[in-house]
Amino acid sequence: MNSEALQLFWSFGPFVILLSVIGIYCILVTYNLIRALIGVEILIKAVTLLIIVVGHVTGHTALAQALVITLIVIEVVVIAVAVGIVLGLHHHHDSLDIRKLRNLKG
Amino acid sequence: MTIDIIILIILTLAALWTVMTNTLLFAAIGLALTSAVLTIVMFRLNSPLAAVFELSVCAGLISVVFISVTTMTQPQSHQEVAQHNRDRLGRFKFLPLIIILVVLTLVILNLKPTPPLTIPEAGEDVRNIIWNQRPFDLIGQVLILLAGVFGVVILFKEKPKDE
Numbered sequence: 001m002n003s004e005a006l007q008l009f010w011s012f013g014p015f016v017i018l019l020s021v022i023g024i025y026c027i028l029v030t031y032n033l034i035r036a037l038i039g040v041e042i043l044i045k046a047v048t049l050l051i052i053v054v055g056h057v058t059g060h061t062a063l064a065q066a067l068v069i070t071l072i073v074i075e076v077v078v079i080a081v082a083v084g085i086v087l088g089l090h091h092h093h094d095s096l097d098i099r100k101l102r103n104l105k106g
Numbered sequence: 107m108t109i110d111i112i113i114l115i116i117l118t119l120a121a122l123w124t125v126m127t128n129t130l131l132f133a134a135i136g137l138a139l140t141s142a143v144l145t146i147v148m149f150r151l152n153s154p155l156a157a158v159f160e161l162s163v164c165a166g167l168i169s170v171v172f173i174s175v176t177t178m179t180q181p182q183s184h185q186e187v188a189q190h191n192r193d194r195l196g197r198f199k200f201l202p203l204i205i206i207l208v209v210l211t212l213v214i215l216n217l218k219p220t221p222p223l224t225i226p227e228a229g230e231d232v233r234n235i236i237w238n239q240r241p242f243d244l245i246g247q248v249l250i251l252l253a254g255v256f257g258v259v260i261l262f263k264e265k266p267k268d269e
Contacts, residue, residue, distance in 0.1 A: 008110075014212045015114040019121055021208050022201070026125040029197040034175060035125075038133050041168065042121050045144055048160065049117075056151040062230035066240055068148075068156040072163050073247045077254030079168055083175050084261035090179050 005057045012053040019046035033086045033096045037079060044075050110150060117143040122205070126198050128191050134172035141165035155232050 019042060026039030048068055055064020090096055120143055124136030141164040148157035236244065 011111060012114065014209070015118055017212065018118050018205060018208060021204060022118070022121045022125055025198075025201050025204060029201075032130070034130055034172065034179075035133065038124060038137055038172070041137055041164075042124065042140065045121070045140060045164075048156075049144060049147065052148050052151050052153050052156065055153065060230065061152050062232045062235045065153045065156040065232045066235045066243065068153070069159050069236070070243045070247055072156075072159050074250055076163055076167065077250050079171060080254050081257040081261070083171055084258045087175060087178060088261055096179055 009053060009057045012049065016046050016050045016053070019043075019049065031097050031099055033089065033098060036098075037082055037086070040082075041075070041079070044071070047071065110147070113143060113146055113150070117147065118205075122201070126201065128194070130176040131173065134169055134176060137172065138165045138169035141169075 023039045023041075023043035023046060026042065027036050030036055030039065048071060051064050051067050051071070052061075055061045055067075086096065089101060093100060095101075117140060120136055120140040124133050124140055127133050127136055141160055145157045145161040145165065148154075148160060
């Protein structure tokens with residue numbers, strides 16, 4: 001790994017952290033289920049960026065691309081099932097506010 | 107290098123706008139914008155195949171899914187929307203401060219890289235990696251796609267009508 005590649009990594013690293021912070025904050029403070037999913041999406045974007053940058057820096061771009069393709073497939077499936085659950089909850093409760101979803105409260 | 111930093115700043119601002127915008131429709135559009143900017147970063151980092159996947163699936167398909175679910179859920183009344191926006195502003199007002207704090211922390215720490223050194227492999231091909239070196243990934247992808255399909259089918263299964 002040469003110094004230019006390391007400089008590249010340390011230029012991209014803070015933005016990965018920033019994206020992660022934005023995603024985690026969105027998941028933590030929102031009450032809307034769709035917004036929570038959007039927070040998860042932003043977290044996945046941060047992970048995607050990290051994998052691509054590390055692949056570029058280490059010279060294993062092909063391996064990084066293979067991993068990212070797998071990640072995107074998993075992301076789509078997770079979002080599709082989660083959106084189905086959200087729609088089912090909206091059908092039953094007529095709301096997407098997690099404060100109103102208290103059926104399992106003991 | 108400078109243009110990379112500019113693109114990354116645009117990426118972060120797009121993500122921030124996605125999280126802080128008022129309406130869900132704009133949030134879905136912001137997410138598509140974030141994916142599109144991430145695609146540019148991927149192209150610049152010599153990952154064209156993953157970039158095409160990101161653009162077509164994340165910026166296209168997932169945005170359509172989010173916009174659809176936004177329109178399928180019942181709209182709120184104007185009063186509820188106004189109250190909701192006030193509440194959201196109160197909750198999200200700390201996010202820009204946290205972003206500034208994180209940036210300041212990173213600047214103050216001024217981390218120096220000490221990762222293990224590796225020799226880049228030459229002549230790697232994505233097709234070779236996917237089909238020959240990591241075939242279990244493909245099996246996993248097929249299985250999780252099937253799991254997703256069955257999950258959605260079960261979630262939207264309707265009760266049989268009484269005859």
